[in-house]
Amino acid sequence: VTTHLDVEPPVAELRGPPGFGRPLDGEALVSSDPFSPRYDLDRSTGLISRKGHSIEGHNIAGKILVIPAVKGGVAAGWAFYDLMRRGIAPAAIVCRETNPVFVQGAVLAGVPILHRLDPDPVTSIRTGDRVRVDPASGSVVVLRSGG
Amino acid sequence: MAGTDLKLAAEEEAMLAGEHGELVQWAIQMQVDVGRFFGAERLVPVTSAHMVGDMEVMGEPGLALLRKIAKGGAKFSVPMTTNARCVDFAAAERLLQDPGMVCKEKELIAAVRAIGAIQTDTCINYQTVYQPHFGEHVAWGDTGTVIYANSVLGARSNFESGPAAFAAGITGRTPCYGFHLPEQRRGTVLVQLSADLEDLADWGALGAVIGRQCNDYWQAPVIEGADPGSATSDRMKHLGASLASYGSLAMFHLVGVTPEAASVEAAFGGREPERVIRVDDDAIADVYASYPADRDEIDLVVLTGPQLSLFEIKLVAELLDGRSVHGNTRFIITTNQMTHAAASALGHVQAIERAGGMVLVGVCFYLMGADVMRERFGWRNILTNSAKLANIIGGYRYHPIFRRTRDCVEAAVAGRLQ
Numbered sequence: 030v031t032t033h034l035d036v037e038p039p040v041a042e043l044r045g046p047p048g049f050g051r052p053l054d055g056e057a058l059v060s061s062d063p064f065s066p067r068y069d070l071d072r073s074t075g076l077i078s079r080k081g082h083s084i085e086g087h088n089i090a091g092k093i094l095v096i097p098a099v100k101g102g103v104a105a106g107w108a109f110y111d112l113m114r115r116g117i118a119p120a121a122i123v124c125r126e127t128n129p130v131f132v133q134g135a136v137l138a139g140v141p142i143l144h145r146l147d148p149d150p151v152t153s154i155r156t157g158d159r160v161r162v163d164p165a166s167g168s169v170v171v172l173r174s175g176g
Numbered sequence: 177m178a179g180t181d182l183k184l185a186a187e188e189e190a191m192l193a194g195e196h197g198e199l200v201q202w203a204i205q206m207q208v209d210v211g212r213f214f215g216a217e218r219l220v221p222v223t224s225a226h227m228v229g230d231m232e233v234m235g236e237p238g239l240a241l242l243r244k245i246a247k248g249g250a251k252f253s254v255p256m257t258t259n260a261r262c263v264d265f266a267a268a269e270r271l272l273q274d275p276g277m278v279c280k281e282k283e284l285i286a287a288v289r290a291i292g293a294i295q296t297d298t299c300i301n302y303q304t305v306y307q308p309h310f311g312e313h314v315a316w317g318d319t320g321t322v323i324y325a326n327s328v329l330g331a332r333s334n335f336e337s338g339p340a341a342f343a344a345g346i347t348g349r350t351p352c353y354g355f356h357l358p359e360q361r362r363g364t365v366l367v368q369l370s371a372d373l374e375d376l377a378d379w380g381a382l383g384a385v386i387g388r389q390c391n392d393y394w395q396a397p398v399i400e401g402a403d404p405g406s407a408t409s410d411r412m413k414h415l416g417a418s419l420a421s422y423g424s425l426a427m428f429h430l431v432g433v434t435p436e437a438a439s440v441e442a443a444f445g446g447r448e449p450e451r452v453i454r455v456d457d458d459a460i461a462d463v464y465a466s467y468p469a470d471r472d473e474i475d476l477v478v479l480t481g482p483q484l485s486l487f488e489i490k491l492v493a494e495l496l497d498g499r500s501v502h503g504n505t506r507f508i509i510t511t512n513q514m515t516h517a518a519a520s521a522l523g524h525v526q527a528i529e530r531a532g533g534m535v536l537v538g539v540c541f542y543l544m545g546a547d548v549m550r551e552r553f554g555w556r557n558i559l560t561n562s563a564k565l566a567n568i569i570g571g572y573r574y575h576p577i578f579r580r581t582r583d584c585v586e587a588a589v590a591g592r593l594q
Contacts, residue, residue, distance in 0.1 A: 049210075063391075067571075099424075104337075106317075107229075107337065108235075114235075129210070137339040
């Protein structure tokens with residue numbers, strides 16, 4: 030639907046197994062640290078609040094959140110639903126590796142999620158990039174924005 | 177790509193088509209989505225589900241969702257037990273817990289009971305409620321319960337968070353991937369243990385050493401070198417809870433002890449270890465050293481995470497030995513209603529309460545609005561024998577100090593670390 034993707038050639042195309050959720054495009058927020066919605070996030074604002082986290086101070090609301098791994102216990106199972114209902118969930122999640130709890134949470138909330146992509150999303154996507162995710166085909170297309 | 181080839185039985189197709197009602201359809205749709213994501217080829221029947229649904233993680237929207245479901249009149253189709261919760265109603269006022277949270281907790285309990293949950297409020301269901309047998313498929317939520325079921329009992333479960341365990345309770349099934357499959361259960365990392373482990377806390381420390389180096393749900397460490405005679409249920413409970421907390425791990429093998437680890441070779445099932453982790457006495461000492469005291473005086477001593485067994489409560493009563501808890505220190509332990517009843521009948525609860533300690537029922541300390549209690553009581557530091565609690569409670573801005581059980585009880589009596 031966006032003309033942006035139609036006129037500029039992608040800088041990267043990532044492929045992996047089918048993920049979950051509807052296709053969409055948005056702006057990437059890339060973390061080099063693993064992510065826990067319980068321990069790293071201010072759950073009232075969507076801001077990354079953990080001191081020293083690689084995306085401390087960034088807001089995940091509406092972003093395509095790109096992370097190397099997930100951490101924490103079963104809290105993620107409810108956390109995305111809570112964030113979604115309050116309008117501060119990420120638009121989609123792209124992980125190098127994930128775990129059942131994180132995916133259960135994303136499915137409950139209807140947040141698209143993909144994993145095990147090649148090349149590595151954490152190094153091939155940059156914060157601010159325009160990204161299109163298509164979970165059904167396991168594809169992530171990256172357009173660099175703003176030079 | 178492969179991985180989407182999930183085949184449903186006729187009854188499951190009917191559930192997905194909505195023939196068993198909207199709620200069943202919603203539940204099985206979530207399971208199909210999660211199953212496809214992880215390449216499950218089928219759903220597998222489960223004999224029980226265990227649900228984590230505390231207000232702290234669910235939030236208001238999660239509670240609203242449960243209320244709506246409870247009104248729909250649906251019931252769980254397999255036994256559904258509940259995990260430790262946030263409030264012991266008999267102690268909430270004394271602990272200055274937020275009345276709003278107490279209220280919501282009541283509503284939450286009413287909703288899950290209306291759907292047919294068995295309100296056990298425990299994270300040690302495997303010690304007190306139900307022990308699945310070798311190869312039995314279950315859908316359990318709390319990470320400590322899952323790692324114990326997989327590792328010690330040889331049962332089969334993934335981490336099933338609140339909504340996922342809920343869905344399994346409704347459909348009586350779960351997607352068959354991860355630790356339901358033999359190939360996922362084989363060892364990946366070899367742990368060569370040369371440390372002497374005595375206290376429960378030492379076993380938790382072992383979990384911390386491994387989990388810090390091996391933080392990945394899909395790993396299964398194989399621990400060799402433990403004296404099989406030393407591996408009691410309570411010790412493996414602390415080991416498992418700590419591995420799950422520090423490493424998000426869902427399975428370990430203890431060679432010569434756990435049922436899929438008759439030998440190192442059996443535990444790896446023909447695989448080569450990806451790497452070797454060595455754990456000696458220094459490594460265990462380093463875990464204690466990573467939680468140093470901020471000062472000698474101790475505000476709070478808490479034994480929890482997991483809840484205490486009957487043996488642990490008896491031990492605490494014996495260590496107190498008729499002495500009283502220091503006036504400037506709070507001493508709190510948590511257990512479930514079954515163990516509390518037994519320990520009361522035996523006089524251990526009374527002994528601990530006479531000493532000035534609190535024995536809380538159906539809760540785990542860090543779920544109780546720990547930050548609010550800290551502010552209201554002016555607590556700063558917390559001493560515990562639980563490596564798991566030490567790992568988590570810093571997030572609620574306590575200064576965690578991790579020591580052996582006897583040191584914790586002595587500090588409660590003296591009001592300071594000895």
